Amino acid sequence: LMDDEPDGGRMFLERLTACLTKALRVNELRPIERAEAGRALGTLGDPRKEVTGVDKIPFCQVPAGWFWMGSPDDDDRAFPDEMPMHPQRIARKFEVSKFPITQGQFDEFVHASDGYMDDQWWTTAGLRWRRNRFENARYEFPFTLPNHPVVGVTYFEAVAFCSWLTIRMQVQGHLTANQVVRLPSEAEWEAAARGDLKSSEHELATERVNPRRYPFGDDIQRQHANFLGTGIMTTSAVGCFPLGVSAQLCEEMSGNAWEWTSTIWRDNYDNYVPDETSASAASRVIRGGSYINGAKEARCAYRNKYNPANHDQYVSFRVVLGTKLPSA
Numbered sequence: 001l002m003d004d005e006p007d008g009g010r011m012f013l014e015r016l017t018a019c020l021t022k023a024l025r026v027n028e029l030r031p032i033e034r035a036e037a038g039r040a041l042g043t044l045g046d047p048r049k050e051v052t053g054v055d056k057i058p059f060c061q062v063p064a065g066w067f068w069m070g071s072p073d074d075d076d077r078a079f080p081d082e083m084p085m086h087p088q089r090i091a092r093k094f095e096v097s098k099f100p101i102t103q104g105q106f107d108e109f110v111h112a113s114d115g116y117m118d119d120q121w122w123t124t125a126g127l128r129w130r131r132n133r134f135e136n137a138r139y140e141f142p143f144t145l146p147n148h149p150v151v152g153v154t155y156f157e158a159v160a161f162c163s164w165l166t167i168r169m170q171v172q173g174h175l176t177a178n179q180v181v182r183l184p185s186e187a188e189w190e191a192a193a194r195g196d197l198k199s200s201e202h203e204l205a206t207e208r209v210n211p212r213r214y215p216f217g218d219d220i221q222r223q224h225a226n227f228l229g230t231g232i233m234t235t236s237a238v239g240c241f242p243l244g245v246s247a248q249l250c251e252e253m254s255g256n257a258w259e260w261t262s263t264i265w266r267d268n269y270d271n272y273v274p275d276e277t278s279a280s281a282a283s284r285v286i287r288g289g290s291y292i293n294g295a296k297e298a299r300c301a302y303r304n305k306y307n308p309a310n311h312d313q314y315v316s317f318r319v320v321l322g323t324k325l326p327s328a
Contacts, residue, residue: 017047024239031222031230031240038237042145051238052104052146054165055172059095059321060249062188065197066090066204068211069190070269071301077213081268082301087201088187088272094322096184096192098250099238100257101161101317104146106153109161121163125281126156129309147237149257149316155284155308158183158260158317165319175321184320185276186263186285186303193254193287193300195247213299215246215253220295225255228294235291235313250318254298257316258286258306262325265305276325283307290314 023029023037050056069088071078110116119127153161165181175181184192191197193215198204214220222230224244235257245251253259264275265283275282286306289297292314296302306315 013044014047017041017044020044021047024237025242027223027243031226031236032232034240035226035232035234035236038147038240039145042147042237046104046147046237048147048239051099051102054105054108054168057105057319058098060098060192062090062094062096062192062248063197064090064093065191065199066201067191067194067197068204069187069301071299077296077299078301079303081303084269086269086272087204088191089201090188090191090197092323094184094188094320096188096248096250096320097318099252099318100149100259101158101319102146102238103144103148103150106150106161107146109164112164115164116160118164121160123156123159123279125279125308126160129154129156145237147239148235149238149252151235151257151313151316152311153260153315153317154311155183155260155306157311159262159278161317162319169321178323179321180324181319181321182278182324183260183262183317185274185325186261186287187274188320189253189259189261189287190300192248192250193246211300213301215250215300216244220254220298225252225298226291227255227289227298228292230255230291232291253288253300255289255291255293257288257290258304258314259288260306260315260317261285261287265303281308286315 020037020041024034046052050058066087066089068085070085071082072085162181162183169175194211212218216224225241226232226236238252241252246253261284262276263285264280265285283305286304
């Protein structure tokens with residue numbers, strides 16, 4: 001329709017994007033159809049400011065408490081590095097972003113005058129990586145839609161984004177002086193995915209010792225997540241899987257893209273004492289699986305070891321609002 005038509009131009013575009021936005025949440029549509037609606041929305045201009053900008057990021061509450069971390073010995077889907085399953089305490093409540101950080105949100109950091117190239121946001125190891133990045137051209141992945149999870153980001157870039165967003169939110173009055181934006185620890189990520197935290201270790205011990213496999217229950221179907229079985233075979237716009245919501249109301253903690261955590265990798269949970277030293281260049285734990293991974297990798301307990309300098313098309317991150325971790 002021409003711009004001078006009564007129902008054309010901007011009005012038509014607004015109606016179209018509104019319809020596409022609604023389509024993302026229509027469970028009667030196939031996941032591939034919702035993903036197509038998300039791609040069209042990203043191309044035309046996604047009106048959801050909460051997923052394309054950093055000033056209205058939605059967060060979900062996760063209480064302090066105890067939960068079962070890892071997998072039981074008799075779980076035939078589990079791997080040795082998920083064991084032994086053990087009671088894990090979350091000492092302080094926190095908030096976690098409802099979705100992974102999107103390309104549009106990360107772009108604000110990249111293009112801000114005080115953003116990506118400002119040394120103050122980077123750790124020493126991160127600055128060293130950034131210098132090498134510009135000295136040695138790297139392959140840029142063709143994932144540019146603003147409403148999709150940002151991928152191709154290293155751990156160092158994710159940490160720098162968090163440091164930048166901390167100051168931005170403090171200046172705007174959204175954070176107190178002792179609160180920060182940061183990556184979730186491995187334990188926090190799993191607590192947000194599993195949910196149902198208990199107030200004490202004793203209360204936890206009286207509950208079942210087989211915690212839910214996935215954020216949304218004990219089984220996974222195509223309507224739950226963007227994983228290999230769904231057949232999308234690329235990232236999808238955040239918000240395409242309303243049936244994949246966790247008990248804490250987080251979405252897409254299974255599939256779509258792996259997510260960085262702050263925790264340094266350990267081979268198992270024997271005598272588990274997590275190390276959150278942010279300045280270290282040690283390998284980190286990533287969680288959640290991606291669009292090319294199967295059902296096993298999409299489980300709450302599945303862990304993967306990743307070099308912090310890795311930047312590929314399968315890894316993103318989400319952020320936490322909370323106090324600093326003890327060793328961060």
